Amino acid sequence: MSFIELIKQPWPWYVAGPIIGLMVPTLLIFGNKTFGISSSLRHVCAACMPAKIPFFQYDWKKEVWNLFFVFGIFLGGILSFMYLKNDQPIVVDPNLMSELSGYGITEINGLVPEQLFSWYSLGTVRGFIMMVLGGFLVGFGTRYAGGCTSGHAIMGLSNLQLPSLIATVSFMAGGFIMANLILPFILSL
Amino acid sequence: MNMQNNTKENNTDFEVRSLDAMCVNEEQVQTPAWHNLKYLFFGLLFGIVLIKSEVVSWYRIQEMFRLQSFHMFGVIGSAVVVGAISVFIIKKFKIKTINGEEILLPNKTFNKGQIYGGLIFGFGWAMTGACPGPLFAQLGYGAAAISVTILMSIAGTWVYGKVREKIPH
DSSP: OOHHHHHHSOOOHHHHHHHHHHHHHHHHHHHSOOOOSTHHHHHHHHHHOOTTOGGGOSOGGGGHHHHHHHHHHHHHHHHHHHHSOOOSOOOOOHHHHHHHHHTTOOOOOSSSOTTTSSTTGGGSHHHHIIIIIHHHHHHHHHHHHTOOIIIIIIIIHHTTOHHHHHHHHHHHHHHHHIIIIIHHHHHTO | OOHHHHHHHHHHTHHHHHTTTOOOSOOOSOOOGGGGHHHHHHHHHHHHHHHHTTTTOHHHHHHHHTTOOSHHHHHHHHHHHHHHHHHHHHHHTTOBOTTSOBOOOOOOOOOTHHHHHHHHHHHHHHHHSOOHHHHHHHHHTTOTTHHHHHHHHHHHHHHHHHHGGGSOO
């Protein structure tokens, strides 16, 4: 198997996790930057529509590295799609598959189920809730918590910060509540 | 922008910036703007890792929150272990940046937002199957409709800024 074929396969956690962890020292050593992504959403607000809100009154240009980083993630997505796409069907836990098929989600492919996340789905009640409300909660919640998975769970925990542990436990608790208790209701709409 | 100006500004908005996990220990050494391209490169690598490890897959996130797969716990857990060892080494040996600056890691202070906001973000994470970074990776991977989710996350951030003084912290 050639190298390119090898990296086209899904990467195991013990390869991906350490590389993600190495982002922490890389950003620190190459520019004294702390790893964190959700702040980029704040910089966009500060740059595009500060609306005299004190929270957005700062020199966002000093944080422009963060926007470069995020744009890089976007480009990484494009490059993976063009050159590193996995040709095999995605493997999903059988229990999850049967649960999803109960909600009529039967086409398991890509990164997100197209039956939930697509332009067409945006016009359906459950698709609208998942995409519009879901996105809103991600933006509101990460800023309220002061960080997301990268800023708190990875950077914060790496620096042994108790507030980050509290935030991470809250992320997980919120996710468990949503996935197991609320999502079944939304998906059956 | 000259350096003196930079330092002065830094002091006045230090408080508001340090509140929200922002980068307060920015470089004092002035570098040309094109140096930001290195962050584009790191982001690109990070994006590829996110896609290839399927961390940005809605299905993997659902499996994580249903305890049906170890994958996500393995990714986040091993990332934290590697990150923690790196931070320990940087502190222990007082490793400097490539520009010779001291690396400072500000401590975070607790506020209730980490609980309330954390829960709210958790809800959104389980719905969209993505935290902020993965949203951009999904968009790049061709899920064009995710642009709506990204715009809404920017809107959510904006509304937070708007109502910030009125909600408990």
